[in-house]
């Protein structure tokens with residue numbers, strides 16, 4: 001048996017990927033349909049790790065820029081966004097949200113996208 005050339009191997013792998021892609025698409029559609037037809041029994045939302053955008057140094061406009069709207073160098077501080085997750089007890093679907101309403105006493109009440117049921 002002759003050894004597979006690089007081109008032959010690459011072709012074989014591309015072919016395998018194409019077959020797996022069809023399987024994957026079918027499986028995804030099946031899961032999607034199952035999740036859509038579920039009557040979702042949600043757990044209470046729980047806080048999970050904040051989404052964090054790291055702080056960074058903004059160098060401002062290049063030296064020599066003039067004008068009153070010239071941007072000066074400054075440090076842009078880190079930003080944190082609280083997140084909550086809830087899971088369906090029936091199908092296991094997990095939803096994550098960053099939306100919340102601020103209630104009295106700075107209590108944050110998360111809101112999730114409406115489901116069809």
Ligand SMILES: [Zn+2]
Nearest residue numbers: 038040088091
């Ligand atoms: Zn469900």
